[in-house]
């Protein structure tokens with residue numbers, strides 16, 4: 688069955704870019720039949736707020752979309768993610784990382800931009816780890832690419848791929864080879880919450896039977912590490928459809944951090960959902 692989803696994080700009000708993404712996913716279900724899932728990705732307690740979650744539901748309804756209920760809210764399921772972390776730990780695939788962002792930055796020195804994200808600091812020496820653990824210092828769990836490669840074997844490791852039915856930022860389409868090392872020894876459990884984005888998103892896509900991940904090209908690179916996690920966990924491989932990112936009047940893409948005009952503001956200014964849908968290239972009757 689065709690199952691897709693819109694998975695916003697309630698860190699602000701939705702803007703036109705989100706509307707485009709939600710409409711793209713929802714319309715795909717309309718064309719093929721299937722299920723449309725809305726998922727609230729609120730595992731970051733420092734940035735997510737309940738009022739933004741309410742705003743997402745309000746904006747989606749205003750756009751004319753409907754979705755399955757109950758809506759999965761990730762913060763209600765931290766135990767699920769904890770269980771995955773435990774199973775990966777039991778398989779020796781994760782290591783504790785007590786380092787701070789500052790430590791990692793210092794250790795990569797003048798490495799090019801992006802190195803922070805692709806950091807591979809490696810496990811602490813055993814005596815240091817024991818001392819830090821005894822001190823009660825907080826730690827993250829990182830995926831060990833070395834151990835993951837051993838676990839999967841070179842043939843699987845070198846043959847990882849995903850099907851792209853949309854287009855990556857550099858025109859990637861069709862069968863895309865995965866670079867499992869692209870994200871480094873990625874953090875799968877943060878120090879504060881015990882979970883991180885890549886783990887929660889792959890777990891939930893599998894749990895909810897998502898057959899098609901439809902999302903913006905800004906998440907194309909994330910697919911590499913997500914395919915690796917899916918393979919390690921034996922979860923099915925969804926098909927991916929990354930879509931272009933919508934540009935605002937100034938030619939720059941919509942993003943929460945730029946305070947792009949929100950749907951709520953546009954609505955207050957008199958914009959109708961019909962007009963917005965038409966502007967974004969979607970036409971359907973309410």
Ligand code: GLU
Nearest residue numbers: 694695696728888902906
């Ligand atoms: N929650 C993520 C975000 O708002 C999207 C996750 C995804 O579509 O994979 O950026």
